[in-house]
Amino acid sequence: MSETDVTQTGTDAPTTANDPQSETQTHTTAGETDERTQEEWTNFTFPGEPKLAVEDLDVYYGDDHALNGVSMDIPRESVTALIGPSGCGKSTFLRCLNRMNDRINAARIDGSVKLDGEEIYQEGVDLVELRKRVGMVFQAPNPFPKSIRDNIAYGPRKHGELNTGLVARLLGRDDSDEEEALVEQSLRQAALWDEVKDRLDDNALGLSGGQQQRLCIARCLAVGPEVILMDEPASALDPVATSKIEDLIEDLAEDYTVVVVTHSMQQAARISDQTAVFLTGGELVEYDDTDKIFENPESQRVEDYITGKFG
């Protein structure tokens, strides 16, 4: 509470910090004791090229400015958590990463999102191809009302990818029955194989909520993504199922770039390598190593949010 926040204009930081009005102040005039700017708080750097590089991203839903000039680089093969209060734009941001917002007619998107250096918002980008590379797992498990096997094989079958070399690449080996092998590998990666291997032809809707969510993750993995976006992937699950999903997310980060939106700050703290904090107004306020964010955030507004002093 004693840190002087550069986003506060008053001299009495603790008082203004508790004033809900101050949440909307976004000035970056340097405070007396802290010369760092908000731009620097969000300028998280890491070795290597970013998997995703977002620059000056603005999203409007009609008159509503849902994302306000967000720039952030997301490192590969790690877990990046996006946290913030309801309506802060974190889910909007997530959906921009595989152009899911394109489906919303009223949405207007400005700015740049590069995947491995390639602009995804340029003309001629194949959205089906993009969403294979950047998969999405949603809050409520949404398996198809089909067998477990069909849920996994649906994507590769639909895209005509079986026996084309893609599956061999995913599996790292040639297999006479590619579909069978892909189903097994995807379910194993999603830590579900042992629980369902004897009932692959059962309807997926007969699985528990946690199993359904892991099936959705397996389905996402079966088309060979590079990035996995997750929007509140465990919020509909009980603690045991949640911990399985959390373990799985950590395992997936060894091979995939994972970006997770979560309402649970403890979950973000447990599973992520870096955390981005969005606050009211669709603004990215701070982005840094997760331990830094939860032990010593730079921004007084982030401090107040994560300690529960507002929100």
Add this chain to the structure above:
Amino acid sequence: MPREGYQEKLDTLREDVLYMSEVVLERLRMGLDALETKDDDLAWEVINGDDEVNQLYLELEQDCIDLLALQQPVASDLRFIAASFKIITDLERIADLATNLGDYTHEAERDLYPDVDIQEIGTLVVEMVEASMDAYDREDPDACFAISERDDDIDSRCEAASEAVVRDLIEREVDDDTGEEEVEQLMADVSRLLLTIRDLERVGDHAVNIAARTLYMVENDDDLIY
């Protein structure tokens, strides 16, 4: 403000740590008084009062563990609890050192080395503990550095005092005519005096620890921690 119950628990912890420091400081002052006035009753009061401090320490330790387990504190709240958790250990140790002063009072039967001013050093370390708890209360980083600097003075005073005692011992004429009883008494007095000096020096170190944890709490700065 949301999480009001949680905020109240944090406030209570702060107040309780400050209360514990008052109790401990009182014990320390009483120990020094007992030593000065050779007041056996006062010395017993300090020694018997240590149970209360230990009890307070255990209760506050449990409060910290409960807050960590049940509230999942982060950021400045987390640093406050982590710092408090460490500071109560230092306070408990200071109280132990105060009971040592009580013990020395019982053992001391005569004045030795009037030029070694135990009370002066005692007053200075009491002030350091007061200042460190004040820094904790006011969340004052500058005060933390100032306390750390004061410890150098305490250390050199203690070193000089110990030297004076040992030098005097060496120069004292002990020969075959000196009675065995007198030699033993001399040895006991000297060791007790050296222990007293060392204990007061340790109180200063604990005050620095408190300042170091306070600095971490306020600024996430671990400069003073070792």
